[in-house]
Amino acid sequence: EVKGSGRGAACRFVPGMQARAEERRGLERDLAQALDRGELSLAFQPIVEASDERIVGFEALLRWTHPRLGNVPPAKFVPVAEDTGQIGRIGDWVLREACAWAARWPDDIIVSVNLSALQFDDANLPRTIRRALADNRLAASRLELEITESVFLKDRPATTAVIARLKALGVRFALDDFGTGYSSLGYLRKAEFSRIKIDRSFVQRAATDAGESTAIIQAIVSLATSLGMATTAEGTETRAEFEACRALGCGQIQGYLFGRPMPPEDATALVALKVAA
Ligand code: C2E
Ligand code: MG
Ligand code: MG
Ligand code: MG
Numbered sequence: 001e002v003k004g005s006g007r008g009a010a011c012r013f014v015p016g017m018q019a020r021a022e023e024r025r026g027l028e029r030d031l032a033q034a035l036d037r038g039e040l041s042l043a044f045q046p047i048v049e050a051s052d053e054r055i056v057g058f059e060a061l062l063r064w065t066h067p068r069l070g071n072v073p074p075a076k077f078v079p080v081a082e083d084t085g086q087i088g089r090i091g092d093w094v095l096r097e098a099c100a101w102a103a104r105w106p107d108d109i110i111v112s113v114n115l116s117a118l119q120f121d122d123a124n125l126p127r128t129i130r131r132a133l134a135d136n137r138l139a140a141s142r143l144e145l146e147i148t149e150s151v152f153l154k155d156r157p158a159t160t161a162v163i164a165r166l167k168a169l170g171v172r173f174a175l176d177d178f179g180t181g182y183s184s185l186g187y188l189r190k191a192e193f194s195r196i197k198i199d200r201s202f203v204q205r206a207a208t209d210a211g212e213s214t215a216i217i218q219a220i221v222s223l224a225t226s227l228g229m230a231t232t233a234e235g236t237e238t239r240a241e242f243e244a245c246r247a248l249g250c251g252q253i254q255g256y257l258f259g260r261p262m263p264p265e266d267a268t269a270l271v272a273l274k275v276a277a
Contacts, residue, residue: 027080030066035093039065042097043261046270047112047232047254050246055271057110057144059254060098061261062090082118091119095132099143101264103136105271112144112174117151120159126166133169140170146197148176149187163191174232178220188227196224198250200235206248207240214248221249 034040044058064072081087095113102111119125133140145166151159163173174195175188179202188196198220205213217233224231233245236255245253259270 024080027072027077028084031064031077031080031084031086034064034066035090037067039067040090040093041065042094042101042264044101044111044264044267045254045261046259046267047252048258050233050242050251050253053253053258055109055258056252057112058102058105058267059112059146059261060094060101060114062094062114063261078116082116085118087116087118088122091116092128095129096135099132099136099138101268102142103138104268107139107142109271110142110144112146114146114176115151117147117153120151120156120162123158125162126169129166129171130169141172144172144174144195146174146176147191149181149184152187152190160190167192177234179216185223188223188229193229195230195232195252196220197232197234197254198245200233200255203233203235203241203245203255204237206244207238214244217245217248217250225249 041063043061043063045061046055047057047059048054049056062074062078064074064077066072078087081090098111098113102109105111122128129143129145132138133143167173172194173191174197175193176197177199178196179199198217202213202216202220206217221231230252231250232252232254233241233250234254236242236245236253236257238257241255242253242257262270
């Protein structure tokens with residue numbers, strides 16, 4: 001007899017689903033006002049060069065401080081924003097805010113911004129990005145856009161065209177979370193990415209497993225190199241992981257080892273100090 005497989009278990013399941021649906025409706029409702037109420041902010045996580053551990057950029061990561069729930073992680077609210085169509089407005093804000101901060105950093109520090117696949121449905125995306133750059137007098141070469149393969153899942157002919165237009169401006173693209181999800185090497189041809197970000201699941205096993213993750217990272221780096229793309233190892237928490245990734249040829253490293261996502265003021269102070277030194 002399998003415990004909990006009876007009628008009672010099925011009945012008990014229902015209230016849980018209701019609670020989840022209610023929580024979800026609450027998040028949808030609250031998120032609709034979050035931007036206007038100033039509850040959204042960006043955190044910036046340093047990205048360092050593997051060879052000398054110098055900061056070369058920051059990834060902008062969205063934060064929501066809910067008045068009652070506190071910090072709601074993006075893994076929880078970004079999907080809500082996508083399903084309700086709010087990601088358009090929020091995504092535009094992220095782009096403008098990230099560019100405004102980057103404009104205060106030294107010229108050789110870039111900013112990396114995550115784009116949702118749905119933002120490619122907006123025909124105004126290239127214009128929004130041009131404006132965010134122009135309004136802040138930020139060179140296009142200082143903006144990198146991170147997208148995942150999910151961008152290509154729904155075969156919108158517009159997507160590759162939009163990417164091409166943005167690339168013509170000088171904006172660069174990185175393929176995020178590579179090695180997870182729907183990875184298909186075919187996607188690498190769809191857009192000429194400047195960079196592949198190796199998912200942290202490989203990075204974090206590289207120092208400990210029997211060599212499978214090492215082999216995968218090695219293959220990704222070799223693939224990237226032969227296609228003229230750079231690599232970043234994501235989620236590097238320990239020295240051992242860092243050393244392993246550097247030895248495997250990853251050009252850039254990002255992870256708690258070099259810094260957690262931090263308030264914009266702290267990130268700005270960090271690179272200001274580097275310049276003064
Ligand atoms: P992502 O783009 O892959 O971002 C990296 C995530 O890994 C971040 O989580 C970051 O805090 C976390 N991370 C960095 N280093 C380490 C480490 O050493 N160890 C561990 N355990 N984690 C590390 P976060 O901020 O919770 O964001 C999660 C995801 O939410 C992002 O994954 C991205 O897909 C999405 N996201 C965040 N901000 C935005 C945004 O502005 N727009 C969109 N569309 N998505 C966003
Ligand atoms: Mg990212
Ligand atoms: Mg990632
Ligand atoms: Mg991710």
